[in-house]
Amino acid sequence: MRRLKCYTLGLNKPILAKVTHNTQKRKLRSDYVLLAKEKRLGNCKGYQAVIVEEARAEIYGEKLKNLPLIVVSDGLDELNEHDVVQIITNANELLIPYECQSPHNGLFLTSSCNSRCVMCPQKPKPDSEDRVRFNKRLIELIAPGPEYLTLSGGEPTLLGEQLIYLIEACRNKLPQTKLMLLTNGRKLKEISFVNKLARASQGYLAVAVALYADTDLEHDKIVGASGAFEEALKGCNNLALYGFQIEIRIVIMELNYMRLPQLADFIYRNLTYVSHIALMGLELQELAKENLEKIWIDPYQYQSQLLEACHLLLRRGFRVSIYNHQLCTIPQQLWPLSRKSISTWKNIYLPICEKCQEKPNCGGFFTSALTRHSEHILPINI
């Protein structure tokens, strides 16, 4: 998530609150931090804290009595009304777990996972804090909520009953929001759990299941867990039984690009109910970075497989999207399938991209592309 450098004065407990520029009614103020840009500062009683830019820190510092002050050196303009900010005591970072203006909001439910995917950009680890309580509060703060919200991890289904609890909370507090659960599908082999998911989500939950190959030989190797392929397919069938809208997500890497068309055909033959298929590029963080040489393939080199797979899927009536790719690396015919899928805070372009006509339509790079990117990045000028 986006982070801003900051320091705090008088802060003695963690903060999780909505940002406001305006004066709020007294009884609502405990949900807010006040972003003070005006010279004059009225009565601030009741807010969790006040955020100011560095230049005004001294002026305000004196006026605020028992109220913590958050001083942000740079990037205050990026905070919008009703964004949610978080500060962990003693930290010098202002975290922004929810950005109103972003189309890519999500709840990060857990850091732990039951798989060890070779290209994972977020190394699984046990959760150090109570993420369920945190997310419950976050759900309350973002109400009435965005149009779309992803539920991700780690592997969110590992939360079990607590995932059901959070989905119910979403249904109560964010009745208009469409939820998308990102999962490896393995725990969904338990039909009783899928039944609970269905009851809690009442049709407002789509599920994106990761599938990386058309056989267990390859899929299980990629995700580092034997039996994972069978479990994921069982999971998909269970989801279909309960009428979930199902998306399949395929990360393309050296280990699986050769059989993309075959994987597409496998999905058509065996998971006929799938509505959307996302073909995704690598994000080179953490495990992916450690395994770089094993997983890296220049997208330019799998153009023919990507084209064939997309063509096959489109003919058969699937919706297809390409995520995390640069337009100059994929066949031009597929440009209409490319989506700007990278969260704004970690979405970059290279200096060479400035000369490209298509930059506004291009998904660009993850910041991690500085580690490695395609050797075929070229400005497009038609």
Place this chain on the structure above:
Amino acid sequence: MKNQKKYKFLPFNFMRLNGSTLVTNMGGDFQILSNETFDKFINYNICPTDSIYLDLKAKQFIYNNSPNLPIQLLATQYRTKKSFLRNFTGLHMVVVTIRCNQKCKYCQVSSEDSDANEYDMTPETAKKCVDLIFNTPSPYIKIEFQGGEPLLNFGVVKYIIEYAEEQNHKYDKKLEFVICTNLSSTNEEQLEFCKIHNIYISTSLDGPAKIHNQNRIMENKCGSYKEVIKGLQKAQSVLGKDKISALMTTTRASLGKFPEIVDEYISLGFNSIFFRSLNPYGMARKYQEIISYTTEEFVSSYCQGLDYIIDLNLEGTLFIEEYARLLFKRILTPFATGFVDLQSPTGAGIGGAIYDYDGRVFVADEGRMLARKGDTQFLMGHVDDGYKTLFGGDVIRQTVASSCVECLPQCCDCAFQIWCGADPVRNYTTQGDLIGYRPTNEFCKKNMALIKYLLKKIHNAHDEVLDVIWSWITGTCINLNNLSETAENK
């Protein structure tokens, strides 16, 4: 290491084609292997590092550890392919009269003169038919009016439609009506009625006048082309072109002329055709020498016609050959198709049933032809007998039990099995029993040849031809060079 099995087999069928071998799994998925690869495959000589190993594993031909997953996947595929069985009888053909104002040479039902009113269905029988039809567990009901020329007994057609719609308030089925008419006696009142009740028209047109008039003849011995076209245009203007489809029947006169016939269909505003071969029933037998042809002759005409249609599509005219669409869908998709004449088990009785003008119920149209000659093999009973007696009786059970290609001689080993079906009624008519004898079976010969041709088409096709084939299956044409029109911009 010799004899060490690197993998185990799941059930499959195979067939040698020209220089290659087709293998099909239980769910209808397939792979075409070189003969050499096939030999390696069956001798356990494919290595896990070969890409073909992964192909065969991904398509459930082989497994290496537990057979659990592939068996589950095959089960789902098989269930999907057979899902047409879930609903039981949905097509109900009602013969409201066997009078006809035409005397077509290939008529399979030997009709009566247009003034012979004793061959009309009575309203009492009609009511019993509808009451019986609504007993079906199927959520979809299609009532198809046949004859004779059903519009000669329009009063009963009207009665059935109105009574069925009234009854449907209670049953809430998806109810559809089709009138199979030659359109040569249609009047305004009838078309207005069709419009109000959202009725589909299925007519017969064999091609341009010189072909059509050779076989489809009015009672006065003149060709019916002019009358049909007049009726067709009237119907199209009242009901809209999408409500009317046409069937062609191939005779000796149309052999080799399929492209002309297609042109005629297109000029009349149709966007599909069904190249239908002659049925060996009724009048067709009497005129056999003048109108019939060999299966090989039909197949060669069919292939020529299909190529012509695919070329038209490549040039931008959307036009479909229905039998190819059906078979392509069976070969290329995991889904079931609802065509009652080529199912396993047969669609006779459990997919469609036919109610004759006198209230007798048969598993198939041809059954009433046999009955007129005294053979009641396919007579389920009479509308008075009640639903359970008719649809749970010995006739339907015996017919269906004899029609599972999975256990019919020769079909059981055929690589086309999952895409094909049985026709026990035709077996009985042409070969004397429900099972039939495949080596001399013309129905088998025809379908084998057509499926082989379509497979070859798929296998050798350019991307553009595959685009056409898929557009027939899905109804949407994907143009890779202009995806922005079809893709969403999210």
